[in-house]
Amino acid sequence: MIRLRDIRFRYDTRYVLDGVTFSLNPGDRVGLVGPNGSGKTTLCHIIMGLAFPESGIVEIFGKQRTSESDFAEIRGRIGFLFQDADDQLFCPTVLEDVAFGPLNMGKSPEEAKRIVRETLRTLKLEGFEERITYKLSGGEKRLVSLATVLAMEPEVLILDEPTSGLDEETTERIIEVLHDLNLSYIVISHDRDFVQKTTNSLLKISRGNLVEA
Numbered sequence: 001m002i003r004l005r006d007i008r009f010r011y012d013t014r015y016v017l018d019g020v021t022f023s024l025n026p027g028d029r030v031g032l033v034g035p036n037g038s039g040k041t042t043l044c045h046i047i048m049g050l051a052f053p054e055s056g057i058v059e060i061f062g063k064q065r066t067s068e069s070d071f072a073e074i075r076g077r078i079g080f081l082f083q084d085a086d087d088q089l090f091c092p093t094v095l096e097d098v099a100f101g102p103l104n105m106g107k108s109p110e111e112a113k114r115i116v117r118e119t120l121r122t123l124k125l126e127g128f129e130e131r132i133t134y135k136l137s138g139g140e141k142r143l144v145s146l147a148t149v150l151a152m153e154p155e156v157l158i159l160d161e162p163t164s165g166l167d168e169e170t171t172e173r174i175i176e177v178l179h180d181l182n183l184s185y186i187v188i189s190h191d192r193d194f195v196q197k198t199t200n201s202l203l204k205i206s207r208g209n210l211v212e213a
């Protein structure tokens, strides 16, 4: 589904990724760990076409991706949860934010509303439709962000610290949701317990390279 070969990426003169090779196959649930600033988010941005490597090959769904239009094609199929919910949410209300993806993918307003209702129910956010997005708490914003991702019915998920700021009960809910979804995913997290419960392999970025953790 995702294949990276010998990816090198730098900000200014410092190489954050220095020859990363990685693949995500159907059924893989990969935990990505590593110290702050080690390049986890950067790696995921490269998969989504939000950052472009200096060299190396990005192959997604069987096709090499280089241009913006190559990546535009995959963005509906790979659900990406941003580390910062404020990068994800941009509409006045929760309904509009969660319906945005389905509407953009050509669903009718009625169908989009049905998807919003179901997705909010899955995340135990019933009744949040008319809530004003910017007034939500940090944890609520994270959950609504996840709802915007799930509402697109993606084939693969990339989740950048999905449980940061969430209480224990809500974290357990996310674990259940991930188990029920039966999707392949990459999850970045500093929460070892969460990663252990949700993934079947664990990788770490160390000095610009991926190693088993």
Ligand SMILES: Nc1ncnc2c1ncn2[C@@H]1O[C@H](COP(=O)(O)OP(=O)(O)OP(=O)(O)O)[C@@H](O)[C@H]1O
Pocket: 011, 012, 016, 034, 035, 036, 037, 038, 039, 040, 041, 042, 043, 083
């Ligand atoms: N736009 C940018 N310009 C310059 N340096 C950047 C930029 N974005 C990220 N960096 C640097 O690149 C390095 C890797 O950042 P990245 O966000 O990928 O790390 P991370 O492993 O996800 O960290 P964290 O666990 O703190 O979220 C960091 O040192 C960061 O400061």
